[in-house]
Amino acid sequence: METVLEAKNINKYFKKPVLFHVLKDINFKIKKGEFVSIMGKSGCGKSTLLYILSTMDTDYEGNLYLNNDLLSGDSRKKLSHIRNKHIGFVFQFHYLLSEFSVLENVMLPAKKLGEKSLKEIEENALQKLKILNIEHLAHKKASQVSGGEKQRVAIARALINNPSIIMGDEPTGNLDSHNADNVFNIFKQLSVEQNLSLLIVTHDEDFAKRTDRIITMEDGRIIP
Ligand SMILES: Nc1ncnc2c1ncn2[C@@H]1O[C@H](COP(=O)(O)OP(=O)(O)OP(=O)(O)O)[C@@H](O)[C@H]1O
Numbered sequence: 001m002e003t004v005l006e007a008k009n010i011n012k013y014f015k016k017p018v019l020f021h022v023l024k025d026i027n028f029k030i031k032k033g034e035f036v037s038i039m040g041k042s043g044c045g046k047s048t049l050l051y052i053l054s055t056m057d058t059d060y061e062g063n064l065y066l067n068n069d070l071l072s073g074d075s076r077k078k079l080s081h082i083r084n085k086h087i088g089f090v091f092q093f094h095y096l097l098s099e100f101s102v103l104e105n106v107m108l109p110a111k112k113l114g115e116k117s118l119k120e121i122e123e124n125a126l127q128k129l130k131i132l133n134i135e136h137l138a139h140k141k142a143s144q145v146s147g148g149e150k151q152r153v154a155i156a157r158a159l160i161n162n163p164s165i166i167m168g169d170e171p172t173g174n175l176d177s178h179n180a181d182n183v184f185n186i187f188k189q190l191s192v193e194q195n196l197s198l199l200i201v202t203h204d205e206d207f208a209k210r211t212d213r214i215i216t217m218e219d220g221r222i223i224p
Contacts, residue, residue: 002032003068004164004197005053010062012048022048023060024220030165033195035187037208040217046201047169049217053199054087054167055079067164084113088158088166092173094150096157098143102129105142106156113161121160128156132186148179155186166190168200172207184210 010026013019022045030036038046051057053064055071058079064071066086071079096105106125110116116124129135132152137145142153151171158166166187172180184207190196191212200211208214216223 001034003029004032004034004066005030005199006063006065006068007049007053008063008065010049010052010060010064012045012052012057012060022220023052026062026222028215028222030197030199032164032197033191035191035198035212036200036215037211037213038199038201038215038217039203039205039208044217045220046217050167050169050199050201054089055083081113084109085161086164088161088163090151090154090158090166090168090171092170094154096142096150096153098141100142101139102134102142102145102153103138105153106160108160109157110160125156125160128159129153131159132156148175148182151175151179151183152186155183159190163196165197165199168198168202170201170203172202172204180204180207 006029007026010023011021012023013021026049038049040046052060055064058076062072066082071082074082103122103125106128107121110121110124126135126138129138132155134149134152134156137149137153142150145153172183175183187198187200188210191198202208
């Protein structure tokens with residue numbers, strides 16, 4: 001099976017206030033269509049790792065590959081383009097623009113990418129809203145939809161540029177169990193039906209147990 005994301009010998013040090021080896025020899029691959037969770041105690045390095053994998057942090061040792069292309073060493077401008085085109089993000093907080101409509105929020109990353117006409121982007125955004133069963137909310141302001149709906153809008157936004165992988169940092173952390181279950185089912189459907197890869201940091205054991213694979217971290221290392 002095709003590898004979408006690969007981390008090879010990733011090490012990271014925080015230099016202040018004292019030298020701290022936060023990530024130690026991180027190696028793993030995520031295959032196309034694989035739904036993987038990352039678990040580990042608070043402070044073990046999950047967010048630090050996700051920050052590197054999502055190309056936002058470039059201050060590390062080792063090599064990171066996306067679709068077999070080496071990203072380590074690329075310029076910030078190039079990485080920003082790669083990130084927008086190939087990686088979709090879902091966070092604990094949705095970061096929607098509250099005064100914009102649901103549709104406009106979903107369209108934003110595609111407008112930023114600037115590869116398609118507005119009409120194409122709108123059609124694509126409506127199609128993503130349909131996949132997430134929230135097409136009827138398209139013209140509501142983001143501030144006027146519920147918490148669970150907001151997270152589905154955030155997932156639609158993450159999908160708009162047809163990314164290779166979705167990365168999530170505690171995407172169900174703010175949701176009740178019903179809405180968390182909904183988000184899990186959407187992710188599972190995206191992995192099975194669209195062959196999308198997902199890498200999700202979570203503290204929710206029930207969520208993690210139902211993913212294809214759990215990567216467990218302890219003190220900056222992956223536990224074999
Ligand atoms: N900018 C920084 N400078 C120095 N140390 C940092 C910095 N950011 C994080 N750390 C430390 O690195 C370690 C890993 O932090 P990280 O946020 O990656 O953990 P985490 O596993 O995501 O935790 P949580 O589950 O609580 O979000 C922690 O000990 C943290 O205090």
